[in-house]
Amino acid sequence: MTEPAEPQGLPVPQHVHNAQLQLSAALEKASGAPVDLTKAPWADVEKSVIQLLGGRFDPNNPNHQGAALGLAGGFALRLISEHQAFWFPNRDSPEGASLGFPEAIIMLSPFGAVMDALAQGKLTRLDDLAADIRRSLGQVKFGTNPAQALGGGQPQRLGPQEYQRLFDPGFLQFIVVDPAKVKQALEAKTDALARDVRDALGRTQPPLPPEARQQFEGQIVTSLQRMEQGKSLADQAERAPRLAELLTHLVATVGGTGSAPEEFWHDVVLPLLFIGAPASFPPLDDDELEAFKQGADPLALFVDVVPHSHRAPDEGLLGAFEMSEIGLVHPAFQKVGALRLIRINPERLKPMLEKYDPNATMDAVQRFTAHVSQAAGKPAAESPQGKEMLQAALTLLADLKRSVSVGGDVCLRRLTEAEAASEQALAIVRRALQSPRIILT
Numbered sequence: 001m002t003e004p005a006e007p008q009g010l011p012v013p014q015h016v017h018n019a020q021l022q023l024s025a026a027l028e029k030a031s032g033a034p035v036d037l038t039k040a041p042w043a044d045v046e047k048s049v050i051q052l053l054g055g056r057f058d059p060n061n062p063n064h065q066g067a068a069l070g071l072a073g074g075f076a077l078r079l080i081s082e083h084q085a086f087w088f089p090n091r092d093s094p095e096g097a098s099l100g101f102p103e104a105i106i107m108l109s110p111f112g113a114v115m116d117a118l119a120q121g122k123l124t125r126l127d128d129l130a131a132d133i134r135r136s137l138g139q140v141k142f143g144t145n146p147a148q149a150l151g152g153g154q155p156q157r158l159g160p161q162e163y164q165r166l167f168d169p170g171f172l173q174f175i176v177v178d179p180a181k182v183k184q185a186l187e188a189k190t191d192a193l194a195r196d197v198r199d200a201l202g203r204t205q206p207p208l209p210p211e212a213r214q215q216f217e218g219q220i221v222t223s224l225q226r227m228e229q230g231k232s233l234a235d236q237a238e239r240a241p242r243l244a245e246l247l248t249h250l251v252a253t254v255g256g257t258g259s260a261p262e263e264f265w266h267d268v269v270l271p272l273l274f275i276g277a278p279a280s281f282p283p284l285d286d287d288e289l290e291a292f293k294q295g296a297d298p299l300a301l302f303v304d305v306v307p308h309s310h311r312a313p314d315e316g317l318l319g320a321f322e323m324s325e326i327g328l329v330h331p332a333f334q335k336v337g338a339l340r341l342i343r344i345n346p347e348r349l350k351p352m353l354e355k356y357d358p359n360a361t362m363d364a365v366q367r368f369t370a371h372v373s374q375a376a377g378k379p380a381a382e383s384p385q386g387k388e389m390l391q392a393a394l395t396l397l398a399d400l401k402r403s404v405s406v407g408g409d410v411c412l413r414r415l416t417e418a419e420a421a422s423e424q425a426l427a428i429v430r431r432a433l434q435s436p437r438i439i440l441t
Contacts, residue, residue: 012087013097016073016111023070026052037074038081045071046123057118068118069095072110075126079108082130083137088160090168091414092338100163104140106133107167169340169414172318173259173423174400176408177329181252181434186234186244186330193233193247194224200433212425220246234332241333245341248329249413250430255406256413257399259420260392262318268303269393270320273352273400275302276309277360281371289376297386298369299393306368310352317412320349329411340414346404353401358394365390 011017020037027035030052035045049067050056058064076099079085083101090098090107099108108129117125164170185193198221201213208216223243227236237244260269284292288305292298316322325345333339346353369380404410415423 012073012076013095016069016076016095016097019066019069020073020077021070023067023073026067037071038077042123042126045074049118049123057121059115059119064118065115068114069111071114071118071123075114076110079110079130079133083133086160088163088168089170090164092167092169092340098163098167100158100160101133101137102157102159103137105158105163105166106136107163108133165417167416169416170262171259171415171417171420172262172265173257173413173415173420174344174403175249175253175256175411175413176403176406177248177252177411178254178408179252181254182248182330182409185247185251186237186332187232189230190224190227190233190236191229194221197221197224197247197250197429197433200429203435204428204432206428208425208428216425216429220250234330237332238335241336241338242340244332244336245339245413248341250426250433253430254408255403257396257403259415259423260396262414264389264393265396266318268299268389269396270312270318271303271308272361272393273349273356273397274308274310274312274320275306275364276352276355277357277364278306278309281306281368284372284375289372292372292376292380293378295381297383297389298372298380299365299386299390301372302365302368317344321345329409341411343409343411346410349400350404353397353404356397356401358398361394361397362390 024035024037027048031048035048037045049071053064053067057068059068072095076085076087079099079101083103085099085101085108087097088100089096090109092098093109093111095109095111099110100106113126113129114123117123117129188196198217201208201216201221204213220243223240224233227233227240233240233244233247282305284301284305288301292301312319313322317326321344325348327343327345328334328339329341329343333341373380
């Protein structure tokens with residue numbers, strides 16, 4: 001079977017590709033004939049799958065899940081062939097990636113679509129979904145629903161980078177929330193929340209630009225109005241988890257850090273905290289010295305080579321938190337699958353943050369750089385990027401130190417790059433929403 005070329009150049013996720021190959025081989029063995037997952041009618045594929053699974057689909061059976069993942073690979077390839085769709089990284093998706101379309105902002109989890117169809121015992125629902133996508137893309141083609149440029153008004157073809165920026169929650173920030181305000185936000189009726197947010201949008205200082213206000217109206221106020229009125233947001237959190245998390249942030253956040261890519265927190269920022277400011281450094285092996293000679297940044301070597309002064313979990317979130325140190329911000333999130341807002345226990349970090357001194361950490365990195373330079377017999381090649389990374393890491397740690405001292409529940413918030421870029425405007429809305437109203441009589 002020849003797979004169509006993907007115009008955007010992103011490979012099929014390896015585990016999806018492997019599952020598709022394994023399913024194709026298993027179906028051929030079970031039915032005695034090849035089954036083309038990219039072309040055969042879904043009704044015929046379903047008969048072969050039922051024969052292979054030995055009965056009704058069980059979403060909790062790992063073997064059945066593997067079959068669904070293989071079917072997802074075939075479904076994705078059909079959409080790639082017909083619409084030039086592409087895979088892009090998405091940590092919210094069960095596959096770790098989702099499918100995007102260049103002509104319109106349509107995001108799809110093929111695995112989720114297949115799981116839903118199999119659970120309903122009707123794999124032909126994938127044909128209905130494909131028809132819906134075809135119809136939406138047709139509307140775009142004929143100008144009734146044009147894809148808009150990100151940050152502009154002209155139609156454009158979208159690629160994996162734009163989709164990742166919009167949908168992949170690859171950025172992190174720590175925030176501190178007031179538990180009483182969390183309760184206030186989530187247990188309020190959605191119609192009352194809509195009125196409060198709309199009122200706050202009219203009171204922002206400085207005033208929001210009309211485009212930004214319109215965006216917030218559509219994303220927050222209109223979404224709240226579409227929910228079941230008279231019920232609390234907590235009662236409907238499972239239906240709209242992102243909205244519930246965002247309202248929690250708007251109403252209850254009282255402090256926090258800047259946002260940065262998850263890898264930066266994991267690989268640089270938090271390791272700097274656990275390493276501290278050691279008085280001496282270990283000898284470097286030949287590979288490490290060669291990497292330095294080849295231009296490796298001293299900061300990257302520092303966090304990789306220098307031992308931690310404080311014990312970090314062997315596994316866990318960001319290499320800093322045990323799973324037992326992670327909890328829910330509110331019971332309303334119990335039924336939400338992929339949470340982007342979680343409460344964490346900061347007790348492990350507090351002693352380190354109390355002693356944290358950005359000048360001492362910077363001095364340690366500079367002394368380590370001199371240590372490596374002497375061992376390698378070559379001066380360090382300073383780069384603007386290295387300096388910016390170190391300064392950004394030191395600033396984030398200073399933010400975290402200040403935030404933990406505020407008082408309240410420390411939380412970890414995942415957000416997309418696009419959400420991170422709009423955080424400044426969101427802070428203006430948050431201040432207006434949390435500030436007392438002045439009533440003139």
